[in-house]
Amino acid sequence: MKNKNLLYIAVFSAAIILCVIGILALQTRPAQGVADIYLEGELVRSVEWASLEQPMEIPIGDGNILCADGEGVWMKHADCPDQLCIKQGKIKGGALSIVCLPNRVTVTLRAPKAEMDGVAR
């Protein structure tokens, strides 16, 4: 019984450490300048936010308003009760998307496509 407790404590500690490492690794990823907006699983719009100079409002469906400026994207308005996507704040890199579960909206970031880079250069 005691051994089993120790075994599980070891397994869980290892899992927590792995998760923390994963989260830290994600946060060090460089900024990714394009936001893909998905509504109910379909890509509705891609926004290149990195080059924006003025803040921009992007309505998504009926329930959400996304905001973007040159420093990141964030959810400004959501008509759901939990408001979690707003509390997620501004994102600019990493793998974590802005997710509004009740309205089935996700905003994921990615690097601009290779040919875009070519043009920019």
Add this chain to the structure above:
Amino acid sequence: MKARKMVLLAVLVAMGCGLFVLESAVPPIAAVPGLKLGLANIVTLLAMEWFGRKEAAMVLLCRILLTSLFAGQAVYFLYSIAGGIACYLVLCLFRGAPLWARSALAAIGHNVGQVTVAAVLTGSFSVYWLLLYLIIGAIISGSLIGVAAEMVTRRMKDFIKGD
């Protein structure tokens, strides 16, 4: 089913609903969708400990049906039921583990089930990254809830067996 057992199961369901309402009054700890204490899951654990798999399934289903009515949005039912089923399967799978560890494992199962539904509903697999945050939360809150269930079970042992 004996009246005594039925009443105890009904009390567990009622406790689960009460804990759910209590928990939704607590502001979220961090801005991670799906991160919750999961207090209500203690009743599934207790039903499993005190009676068995069949009774735990009944308590779980009744609780999810009732709390989904409270929550109001149909989509919450999908999340709860997916989380509940995954959590239940893990509980059945790890029968040999100490209760606190089983509880933590079940909490992880719960999160995996819910994130899977979120991935299907939003059509984006990037929500799986949330698991990095959710697993940490599941291990901590799941273990604590499991310890609480152990303590309750120890004190209630004689009462559950009947007088």
